[in-house]
Amino acid sequence: MTLTEIQQGTAEPLAQQRHLETEIPGPRSRELMVERRAQVSNGFGAQLPVFIERADGGILRDVDGNQIIDLASGLGPTALGASHPRVRERLVAQLDRFTHTCFMTTEYESYVEVCRWLNAHAPGDHEKRTALFSTGAEANENAAKIARYVTGGRRFIAFRGGYHGRTYMTMSLTSKEKPYKTGFGPFSEDVFHAPVPAGPRETAASVAPCLDEVRRILIDNDPATFAGIIIEPILGEAGCLPPQPGFLAGLREIADEFGILLIADEVQSGMGRTGKIWAIEHDGVVPDLLVAAKALANGMPLSSVTGAAEVMDAVHPAGLGGTYAGNPLSCEAALAVFEQFDGGGVLERAEALGEIADEMLKPLVGSGVGVIDVRGRGAMIGIEFGDDESLEPAPDAAKAVSQYCHANGVLALTNGVHENVIRLLPPIVIEPELFRDGLRVIIDGVRTVAGRRG
Ligand SMILES: Cc1ncc(COP(=O)(O)O)c(C=O)c1O
Numbered sequence: 001m002t003l004t005e006i007q008q009g010t011a012e013p014l015a016q017q018r019h020l021e022t023e024i025p026g027p028r029s030r031e032l033m034v035e036r037r038a039q040v041s042n043g044f045g046a047q048l049p050v051f052i053e054r055a056d057g058g059i060l061r062d063v064d065g066n067q068i069i070d071l072a073s074g075l076g077p078t079a080l081g082a083s084h085p086r087v088r089e090r091l092v093a094q095l096d097r098f099t100h101t102c103f104m105t106t107e108y109e110s111y112v113e114v115c116r117w118l119n120a121h122a123p124g125d126h127e128k129r130t131a132l133f134s135t136g137a138e139a140n141e142n143a144a145k146i147a148r149y150v151t152g153g154r155r156f157i158a159f160r161g162g163y164h165g166r167t168y169m170t171m172s173l174t175s176k177e178k179p180y181k182t183g184f185g186p187f188s189e190d191v192f193h194a195p196v197p198a199g200p201r202e203t204a205a206s207v208a209p210c211l212d213e214v215r216r217i218l219i220d221n222d223p224a225t226f227a228g229i230i231i232e233p234i235l236g237e238a239g240c241l242p243p244q245p246g247f248l249a250g251l252r253e254i255a256d257e258f259g260i261l262l263i264a265d266e267v268q269s270g271m272g273r274t275g276k277i278w279a280i281e282h283d284g285v286v287p288d289l290l291v292a293a294k295a296l297a298n299g300m301p302l303s304s305v306t307g308a309a310e311v312m313d314a315v316h317p318a319g320l321g322g323t324y325a326g327n328p329l330s331c332e333a334a335l336a337v338f339e340q341f342d343g344g345g346v347l348e349r350a351e352a353l354g355e356i357a358d359e360m361l362k363p364l365v366g367s368g369v370g371v372i373d374v375r376g377r378g379a380m381i382g383i384e385f386g387d388d389e390s391l392e393p394a395p396d397a398a399k400a401v402s403q404y405c406h407a408n409g410v411l412a413l414t415n416g417v418h419e420n421v422i423r424l425l426p427p428i429v430i431e432p433e434l435f436r437d438g439l440r441v442i443i444d445g446v447r448t449v450a451g452r453r454g
Pocket of ligand 1: 075
């Protein structure tokens with residue numbers, strides 16, 4: 001199946017065009033939001049309060065008939081579009097067989113097939129094993145468990161700006177306080193946060209001091225008490241920040257030197273988003289544990305931890321698991337995703353989107369419109385807003401541009417350590433012309449907001 005066919009979804013193909021029927025949010029979405037507020041915990045935020053009734057390729061159609069360009073992929077998972085025909089076909093066939101047995105109780109082949117593909121495609125030629133779970137946070141929790149088990153250490157080094165989930169261990173590994181940790185403490189005292197050489201202020205000269213800081217944390221706190229170092233090879237929530245070249249390789253050396261595990265959290269950056277299956281491949285580094293989720297099953301809940309056979313097999317039977325871990329429907333969705341990778345074209349499309357973004361967005365940097373950086377890889381792109389001279393973060397500008405995009409039918413979300421980044425995670429299958437249309441709206445938004453500020 002070609003990428004063009006992939007976008008066409010199922011029975012009713014959704015026209016791949018932006019279209020505004022009402023203001024956004026429209027009247028029906030506003031009505032539903034009233035009900036949502038009355039029924040759903042306030043703890044769940046809503047970046048764009050529209051309700052979706054159909055989604056396919058690069059388009060989300062809301063309950064008012066607006067067609068919004070999707071530059072978020074449901075926070076990353078729907079890389080092949082939210083109505084991929086092969087995902088649907090495999091899910092329907094599996095629904096006719098069974099929905100659940102629990103892999104720890106009685107087995108099914110699709111779980112093993114998913115593990116086989118991940119073992120074959122995770123970096124490194126060594127023999128590997130995989131364990132499947134449901135969410136990214138759950139997989140990171142399990143990576144931490146495995147690292148503690150095999151090293152005998154309990155402590156971890158994570159990074160400033162890093163995000164690893166909303167469970168207790170993963171909140172501890174996450175550095176950003178608000179909104180993820182505020183009011184939820186105490187957190188594990190076994191996590192140290194080190195700086196990453198990434199972002200518009202950092203250069204190659206920052207790599208050595210950052211690596212020295214990691215070494216210092218280990219030495220000052222008894223290296224034998226450490227289990228691992230966990231890092232996103234491109235920091236997603238921090239605003240799509242790739243660390244400076246050489247940093248990940250330096251972490252690999254430190255992990256080897258101190259006998260601890262290097263864990264790559266590829267929950268957001270993995271599964272082709274950056275133009276390679278794993279973002280860490282850009283740096284030629286082989287992690288001890290590779291964690292995947294999100295695009296792994298194109299929106300069905302599935303996550304994984306892959307590592308060397310001797311590491312993954314060290315844990316005693318029933319030490320890992322979970323009732324829904326590696327659910328058979330999710331496994332079928334992952335197998336449909338793997339078919340697309342094996343068929344070719346997905347990585348090239350992600351790369352092509354990155355080239356379009358570079359070509360259209362990079363001229364904004366230094367042009368006096370408050371964009372201080374455009375970076376990322378493939379279809380994982382960050383546009384950072386700040387003062388053109390001092391680089392002082394400008395979260396209000398990022399928010400205003402995002403609101404402009406929403407009003408004009410483009411879903412472009414803000415994030416970043418200072419909330420001053422617009423992060424683009426478009427479905428990899430988005431039509432290049434539709435993607436360009438979305439970027440044109442962003443550029444108009446940047447100019448409009450800069451004009452307002454004078
Ligand atoms: C890098 C990274 N790790 C972990 C997670 C947590 O994944 P989940 O929301 O599936 O628990 C996320 C989610 O955004 C993420 O981006």
